[in-house]
Amino acid sequence: MKKHFLRIGVCCLCFFVFGLPDTVCGAPTKVLINIVEEQGDTSSAAMIKSSEMLIARELLKHNLEVMTSDDIAPREGLSEKDVKSARAGSMTELRKAAAFNGAAFILSAKARTVVSEEDVLNMKMNKAVTSFSYRIVGTAGGSAVDMDSLSFSSASRSPEDAAHGTYQKLSADIAQRVKDKLPAQLSAQESKKLAGYRASVTPKPPPKPKEPPAPAATPASPAPPAMTVAQAPTGDNAETTTAPKAGDGPEIVILNPPPTRGFMPVSRVKELKIEGMAMDPSGIAEVRINGEKVGHDSQGRFEHPVALRPGENRFLVMAVNTAGRMVSKEVAVDRDKDADPPDVVLLRPSVTRGFQVALKPDVKKTIVEGIVKDDSDLLFLRVNNADVAVSDTGHFQHELAVTDATRTISIEAADIYGNITRKSLEVARGDDAWVETPTGPGQTPGGPTVKPVLWGLAIGVSKYSSSAIDLRYADQDAMKLEKFFTAQAGKSFSEVHFKTLINEQVTRNSIIEGITRHLGMAAPDDIIFLFVAGHGIKHRQSGSYYFMPSDADFDTVLAKGLRMSDFEESIKILSNNVHKIIVAMDTCHSGALEVGMRSGGGASEDLAAAINEASGLYILSASKAGEVSMESDQFKLDPKFPGHGAFTFALVEAMRGDADYDKDGYVSVNEMFQFVARQVPRITKGQQHPYFRMQGTDLPLVGIQ
Known part of the structure; x- marks a missing residue:
């Protein structure tokens, strides 16, 4: 109850x-x-x-x-x-x-x-x-x-x-x-x-009329009934306000992108910094861009980087004064249409190092599965000319009938701008399959008997114009890699063309020249190995990443530093002509002044992510964002070198044979990274975790002698 x-x-x-x-x-x-x-x-x-x-x-x-x-x-x-x-x-x-x-x-x-x-x-x-x-x-x-x-x-x-x-x-x-x-x-x-x-x-009912006064009295003229006016709420649509007035709310002025007359500003970059001012006599309490709170100084100045997608991009800038009044302003930017083709990662069937799909003779069908990514919407994805559905996450799966006439598995993906990616893999069956092909010393499994040619460029800067930012072993890393690969001539490679730039030899022009002229002589089927070690800096105003040559410092980085876009352009040119490119980065952030550390600060991972992926492009970075990249005299590979970075130390150990997990006599790029990914956290006590990206299939790199 x-x-x-x-x-x-x-x-x-x-x-x-x-x-x-x-x-x-x-x-x-x-x-x-x-x-x-x-x-x-x-x-x-x-x-x-x-x-x-x-x-x-x-x-x-x-x-x-x-x-x-x-x-x-x-x-x-x-x-x-x-x-x-x-x-x-x-x-x-x-x-x-x-x-x-x-x-x-x-x-x-x-x-x-x-x-x-x-x-x-x-x-x-x-x-x-x-x-x-x-x-x-x-x-x-x-x-x-x-x-x-x-x-x-x-x-x-x-x-x-x-x-x-x-x-x-x-x-x-x-x-x-x-x-x-x-x-x-x-x-x-x-x-x-x-x-x-x-x-x-809710409207109030009108007051009841009063009784008329006695005729003898001479009343004063009655006052008209008072009208109740609701006060404008603090959240009124600021876009309907024609001009800021005292007490109406802040005024927002956009400085970048600059204002235009009747047309939308156009950008060709993937990232833009919105800059402006929010002004109000009472002071600014908060500024937000697309709902995200951004910092502002005492004058109301603010700046915030935003990513641009291909086509029209709109951003809502909101400012609130100390009285709680809010106004908003929209910023629109048009980014040039996407010019990059879709990226296709194949999950099934497994691809051998000979760039083949090995199937048993009695197999009648196989599953083709993978992930396709693109900045724009996809127009189609086809497997052997058959349209295949793609999920919202980019995943696709297709059952492919296999006959004796099936010689290749071809995958095509195109976006709405007409950018197209094509992958074609040879199907090997029975005695022709890669798994049945005998291999010997110096022969790439499933590949031709002719050994590939290696073109290498190693860049390492330990000595800078300002000794306060000197490193210890970046130059030693570059020289050790040259020694290792040069010794592979006639073994893993028919020829080795290796160039090394260290310390004062490293300038912005010498880096670009080494990439374009030296590595530019590589043939389509050759292998390129590019190694870079030294300081890096993310410029506070531009937000761009720079590699610091030996003659650059924090005051001259804009004039003498190697900007990421220049490095990217050089790699793009190489990837158009050479099918197999390996880039190994051990860069650092400007704040790393401690002996024995090359501070990561996110630069290595940012660099790897910034390079446009191409077929056969492999990116290895020494550390993830927010980590330090260690160097020490404890990381010794032979008596001639006093020490190394942990990344290079593990890299050379892997290529010497420690990474030959399948015991086939070869160390592939994927095996090399798997070893480095396990070993570096151990020897640095969990302070460093390498980062890896691969576009293409696994690549056999060096043979175990």
Whole structure:
């Protein structure tokens, strides 16, 4: 009996606290969705509005209650004019409409869809790009819960299907963001705030007329009834404000990208730094870009790096003053269309070192499985000319029938800009299979009997113009690798052409010349080995990475340092002409001044990630982001060298034979890295973990003598 009284008491308490029957304690959260067209949209308004229903459908799956702009109707306190303003995006009217309908939160957004026709690989395709800038606002307080500016793209033969594809993508993405930001049920306090705000915007009944005074009295002229005007909430849509006024909110000035007149700025780089100023007499409390908080100085200056995707990119800059007033400004940048082909990584079937697929004679089918990645949407992926479906994560799997006539497995992938990647692997069966092919000393398994030619370049800087930043063994690392590979002439390689640059020999020009002229003489089937060791620096203003030659210091790095883009361009030229390139990096950050350490600071991993991958390109870096790269006199390989870096020490040990895990008499690039990845953390006591990226299949490097 006591339990029943308790339940009744709780229900009564909720009713008396909140005063409204439709605001129940623990009720599901309700969201009002309102999306408007942005100027420049080329699709129909109906298609833009359909995105409201798509998002609503996704939110219902997350057990949230929803209403759309079509559910806003006139009522007491909400006139026809108010309804029209709400649907046009006015936050004041949207809050009133949400409160009257029990919606505790508002998803207000602007959408812009542009559809263009392109000729891709002799096919007429329609590409749609939808830009979507949104804010999630609390109805009662008017404060922003979240905001961002996103872009979604899709391609199809039909322009309607292309546009609809972007809406499907954005609806799932936005619904997940709303779910992550909002509570599934309103708390008692939130329900009370919503009820209080609803009461404040509900019109008060007019006062009853007073009895007329006695005729004998001469009354004064009665004052007109006072009008109650609701104060503008702090979360009003700042985009409707024509100009900043005292008390209205901060003023945002964008310095980079520079303002243009009537057209969108174009960028050719993958990363841009947004710079600007937020000004307000009361001071700036917070600056955000696409919802992410960014730092600002006492003058309101801010800067923040952002990644650019191919096509249109939109960023929402928000500033809040110390009084809690907020304004926002959108920055749009167009990045030139993607010029890089898709990257295809094959998972199955296994590929031998001879770049073959070895199948048993009785095999009638095999699974072709892999992952395809691209900055843009894919146009198609085909295996032996058959279209294969690709998941959202880039995974694909295809069952391929194998007959005696099947000689190759070909994989083609193209993006919507016509960039195409082709991989072709020879199928070997029975006696022709690589696993059945005998090998001998100096013969690459499955490959020709002619040994490959090695072209090497080792760069190591220990002595700098400023002795305060000298290292100990970077030059020793370069010389040791030259000695090791030179000794492989006539053994693993028919010829070895190795050049070494150390200390004062290392300048920006000598590095570029060594790569372009010396390594540039390599033939397509030769092997290139490039090693770089020394200091590096990430420039604070430009954000660009520089390798520091011997004549550079922190003050002259812009003029004398080797910028990442120059290094990348040289590798790109090589990869167009040579199929097998190995790059080993043991670079450091400018803050590493301690003897025995080459501070990583993220430079090595950033460098490996920045080089555009090409067929047969193997990137090995000494350490991951945030780690130190160790060097010590304890890492000795022979008496002639006083010490080495841990990375080079393990690298040479691996190639000497310690990494021959399958005991086939050869050390491949993959085996070499697996050994280095295990050994370096051990000898550095967990302070250093090498990083590896590979484009292509495993490559046999040196034979064990």
